[in-house]
Amino acid sequence: MIEAQTLAPGSKLPPERTLAEEFEISRVTVRQALIRMEAEGLIFREERRGWFVSPPRIRYDPTANTSFTESITKQGRVAGTTVLSKQQVAASKWISNLLRCAVGVPIFIISRLRSVDGRAVMVEQIHVKAKRCPGLLDYPLDQSMTDLMLEKFGIIEHRTQISMRPTALSDQPAKALGASVGTPSLYLSRTILDQLKEVVEFDQEFWRHDAIDICVSTVGNLEEETNG
Structure with a gap:
């Protein structure tokens, strides 16, 4: 059928x-x-x-320095972002290791729901060093974080240390996506460096597994090798 x-x-x-x-x-x-x-x-x-x-999958390159909205729009689809929560907390031992900072320093945590053509497809949790972007939580956070970090704080982000694995949705991501707990999903984590190669951000993403087709481009890596 x-x-x-x-x-x-x-x-x-x-x-x-x-x-x-x-x-x-x-x-x-x-x-x-x-x-x-x-x-x-x-x-x-x-x-x-x-x-x-399931609607047609979107193509997604987690290594590209392209915003979610820009990537989806180029594919003729409509992207949406909803801020679920935002807060400042003291860095735990776990996140301090990932952000390479001391335990207890201020960290911003931003949770957002991403949609394609009105369908919720991904929940993301963004961890940012507060000292690098003071006042970040006062800005509209339903826009591209990459563009916001550049325009307001002069931070040029570069994605590195990307990890992906299949998993099942736990309670909170499932609720945000309107899915059942245990629904198959793709977990993606990403460490982001600035132009000085300092860690400024760590992201986690929980995707509906039927929503994306992972397509990683090697063009940038080949150019870096050639230039090197």
Whole structure:
């Protein structure tokens, strides 16, 4: 039905009982098929709403110094950002190791929800050294952080030390994405340096696994090797 476009991207699947009757199979078999299709990224669940056909994936290069909004717009899609929370805290031992700072120094933590064509696809948590960008939380934070850091604080960000792994959504990201706890997802973490190669930011992202196609460009790396 999806291949024949009887069910278009974003449309809701019929109830499990209806599918079982139409294909003359048990509801147990229907549920097994739906779970498998979810794992393959063909469909997705929304809490208390049911199953839906996954929209086309977006291309995403976590190594590129391009904002989320710019990347999505270039693909003819509509990007959205919602600030979930923002706060200043004292650096824990865990984050102090990642930001290469002392335990207890002020850290800004910003949580945001990202959407594509109105569908929530990613929750991110941004950790920033407060001393490098005083007053950051007073600015509109639904814009590109890369552009904001450059325009207001003169920080040119460079992404490095990127890690990715499959995981399942825990309670908080699942709630923000309107998904069930345990839904397959892609976890991505990224350390960001400034133009002086000092760590200024550490980001964590929790993606709906059916929403993205990871495409890493090697052009920049080849140019660096050539110039070196």
